[in-house]
Amino acid sequence: MRQSIIILGAGLLGRLLAYSLAKKNYQVAVFEKSPLEHQQSAAYAAAAMLAPLAESVSCELPIVHMGFYSLTRWPTIIEELNANIFFQHNGSLIIWHQQDASVARHFQTQLHQVEQHLDQQYARSVHLDTLALKNLEPNLSPAFGEGIYLPNEGQLDNRALLDSLLKKGLELGVTYNWQSPKKPSDFPTNSHTWILDCRGLGSRPQWQALRGVRGEVIRVFAPEVQLQRPTRLMHPKYPIYIAPKKDHIYVIGATEIESEDQSAISVRSTLELLSAAYTIHSGFAEARMLEANAQCRPTLANNSPAIQYLNDQTLQINGLYRHGYLIAPAIVDATLELIETGTSHTARHLAIQIQENHANID
Ligand SMILES: Cc1cc2nc3c(=O)[nH]c(=O)nc-3n(C[C@H](O)[C@H](O)[C@H](O)COP(=O)(O)OP(=O)(O)OC[C@H]3O[C@@H](n4cnc5c(N)ncnc54)[C@H](O)[C@@H]3O)c2cc1C
Structure with missing residues (x-):
């Protein structure tokens, strides 16, 4: 069976x-609270x-290791999906205005500390002078005189990925049930069925530490801007990033606010994000606003992920x-190993937390 x-x-x-389980011939049914056409996930935003x-300067070291591991896994996953998903492994750039040089120096010191704990196999950060910065990102505002290049970083098109995972899953026989909010106890447990609770913040009634x-992000169409890789602006008050997607689409983000408010983006955040983007490239002034999204990132006490047995x-x-x-x-690799063997080499190797929960609140 x-x-x-x-x-x-x-x-x-x-x-x-x-998708991963259907590929291994499991019979998979997914239950999702939102309708297909109105996606309400952090993943979508x-x-x-x-x-x-x-x-690395603001997260636990295991997350850095999980990140480098995953960077090697994404190309295979994307190739298997056989879809045209934009994936870039072309490094990222850190820049700052001259008046914020102290913030950048602090960041660089923290970066060097982390790098001491990383294997030699991972590419290191590179300090860029004016000429090197111009060569790497010629379209950047000349106001930036130096930067830091992180060669081993990338990005992907999240929405194309989500669409392809859905499509491929359906082809492999996954059943998707939309507008079907559920909790684990809605399903009887038996030895032939696993229940995987991946509801993000929706799991909080059963996981109180969540x-x-x-986070607020803005998507724009900016034909006058030609940035080639994710770029972060160091700033004491408004640290932002710009992620260039295909066809002159740029994602400008993201605020980081300790709140579960999922209402629309605030005027303050809009002003901050767009003003900071404009200082990176004046071509953003003529950009067209496509979307402004606000979503909550599902977070545990130490800002690290965990797999928990209910x-x-x-x-x-x-x-x-x-x-994410x-x-x-x-x-996902660790979860598959737990399902198939009851233990996970990947989780041990990458220090992914696996824990028992005896405090199920239904
Ligand atoms: C603004 C923003 C920017 C981000 N940028 C990045 C980035 O650049 N790089 C990066 O790595 N990560 C980024 N993230 C984080 C990433 O999006 C999340 O870590 C990731 O989406 C979490 O995945 P998840 O599947 O656990 O939760 P989600 O993607 O939120 O999915 C949870 C799903 O569960 C559904 N659900 C909730 N309750 C129920 C219920 N009762 N029954 C059924 N379904 C339910 C929800 O509708 C949702 O579809 C960003 C997040 C935000 C908000």
Whole structure:
């Protein structure tokens, strides 16, 4: 008999797990709260930058390792999906205005500290003088006199990925149930069925340590701008990034607010994000606003992900915070190993937390 899998949530983890398990011949059914045409996930709003080193100054070291591991996994996943998904592994850039040089120096010191803990195999950060910066990113405002290049970073087109995972999953026989909010206890447990709870912040009634961290992003069409790689602006008050997607689409983000408010983007955040983008490239003044999104990142106490046993056949996978795309392949590989063998080499190797939960609140 084929083992069946019930997945709650069709965000990033839900879709990647559904596809990965269907490929291994499991019988998979996904239940998602939102309708297909009105997606309400962090996955849909995200910029999908894959930036282990840039993130390293503000996250736990295992996340950096999960990120480098996942950067090697994404090309295979994308190739298997056989779809035209924009994926770039072309490095990222850190820049700052001269008056904020002290913020950049602090960042660089933190970066060097992390680099000491990384294997030699990972490319290091490179300091760029004016000429090197101009050669790397010729279209950048001349106001920037120096920068830091992180060669081993990338990004992908999250929406094309989500669409392809759905399509390929359906082809492999996954059943998707839209507008179907569920919780694990809605399903009887038995030894032939696994339940995977991937509801992001929606899991909070069953995982009290979860909290939301609001993020706001703006998508623009900016034909006058030609940035080639994700670029971060160091700033004491308004640190932002710009992720260039295909066809002159740029994602400008993201605020980081300790709040579970999922209402529309505020005027303040809009002003801050767009003003900062304009200082990076004046061509953003003539850009056309396509969207402004606000979503909450599902976050656990130490801002690190965890896989939790709710019971023998139910796993909750959550807390991907601002690193979902950066680390999802690592988390999914670990989950598959747990389902198939009851243990996970990947989780041990990458220090992914696996824990028991005896405090299920239904
Ligand atoms: C503004 C923003 C920018 C980001 N930028 C990046 C980035 O550049 N790089 C990066 O790596 N990460 C980024 N992230 C983080 C990334 O998007 C998340 O870590 C990731 O989406 C988490 O995946 P998930 O599947 O756990 O949750 P989600 O993607 O949120 O999916 C959860 C799904 O569960 C559904 N659900 C909720 N309740 C129920 C229920 N009761 N029943 C059924 N379904 C339910 C929801 O509708 C949703 O579809 C960003 C996030 C935000 C908000």
